Amino acid sequence: MSIAWYPGHMAKTRNRHQSMLKSIDVILWMVDARAPFSTLDPTLKKTFNNKPFLIVINKKDLVKASYLDAVKARFAEQGMPAVMIRAYKAQDVKALIKTAERMQSNRRKIGGLRVSILGVPNTGKSTLINQLAGKSTQPVANTPGITKALRWVETPYGSILDTPGILWPKIEDVEVGLKMAILGSIKDTMIPYGAAIDLLMDRLYTHPESKLKALYPGLEPLAILEKIAVDEGFKTAHSFDEMALYQRLLKDYRSGHFGKVPLDD
Ligand SMILES: Nc1nc2c(ncn2[C@@H]2O[C@H](COP(=O)(O)OP(=O)(O)OP(=O)(O)O)[C@@H](O)[C@H]2O)c(=O)[nH]1
Ligand SMILES: [Mg+2]
Known part of the structure; x- marks a missing residue:
């Protein structure tokens, strides 16, 4: 048994994001703090074409800090920088933007920060954007597939690209699929x-x-x-x-x- 829920918009999002890399400074790659390894799409990194990326471990309120410290260290061992946040907390998202700014190449600093947010469904991408925008420009709900299209949102901190949550075409590891089902990243009827x-x-x-x-x-x-x-x-x-x-x-x-x-x- 494996989970096969890969609607057309997910493939489209993947391709469109890749085609927009030229106008993106830093990619924020969002995962769920309760399953930070299982919600990290293993097929995504190669589509970044060496663009700087930061793993954003969201929903840190739902696990212990000591757990996330160990998670962050494991990502660091693989050369992947990570930060932990609560997407609805102003202080957390401001610190995140500061980190992203430090990763922006000097050459691009003139035009303001441009970041994209990618990740599996329901990890809190739109919540983060609304917090940065200071208003609810993006629909948010505790069910997957809420955001349907890529969209730039202008915020006081820069331009942020919201994207629909994406899974990968073949989730080989059954447990990974089940964990995403438990977290609400897979459509109810497919669980x-x-x-x-x-x-x-x-x-x-x-x-x-x-x-x-x-x-x-x-x-x-x-x-x-x-x-x-x-x-x-x-x-x-x-x-x-x-x-x-x-x-x-x-x-x-x-x-x-x-x-x-x-x-x-
Ligand atoms: N506990 C907790 N819940 C959060 C946090 N951030 C977002 N959420 C909740 O997570 C759910 C999903 O949030 P969204 O912002 O819609 O997630 P998304 O990644 O945009 O989802 P899709 O557009 O479907 O891919 C909502 O119920 C949010 O309230 C957080 O830091 N902690
Ligand atoms: Mg969304």
Whole structure:
């Protein structure tokens, strides 16, 4: 089983971004702090043609700082600079722009900063742009595929190119696909719910930062699922709405209800 959700606009975005490189100083490559390695599209870097890029680890509020320090060190070992932010925080995004400015080549400094933001769906690209623009120019929502077209947005900090979230054509690693499904980077109707919930429950049951065991003391994962289903009315003597149970679990994980539990080690 692998995830095959690669709408036409994703291929188009990839190509159009590459054709616009001449007018871009620095590429901001956004990943999700809860799965910074799995949400890094391995096929993207070669399309940058040596343009400077910065990995932007967004949603840092959802994991511990010590985890992200280790992540950043691992990226650094691969020669990839990274910063951690909360896209809705003015101070974080201003610091990010400062870093991008330092990466801009001198020759180009006259015209002001021009950066693009790329990344898998739902990582917070448009949220960052709205914060820089000081207003909601770009639609934002906690579901993938919100931004539909590439668009330059003028901000006091420079011109920022918003792009639709992109996946890669063949996500070979099943776990990578499942993690992106858990994080909301894959369209709801394409999520293999059973496998995604298995992975999530396993993670929540074993990770030291997880509150799952404290919330449901003495219960094994299956018994916990059963308890939530009954308590929430998803399961009765006559019916079992599995989908409602799965969607509730994903929603609770995404909101941080179970603690600061990353999906990548
Ligand atoms: N907790 C947390 N949530 C964030 C942060 N930044 C953005 N979000 C949320 O993430 C969701 C996706 O944000 P968007 O800005 O629409 O993401 P996007 O990358 O533009 O998504 P697409 O256009 O679909 O590719 C929204 O619910 C945001 O509120 C952050 O720093 N922390
Ligand atoms: Mg967007």
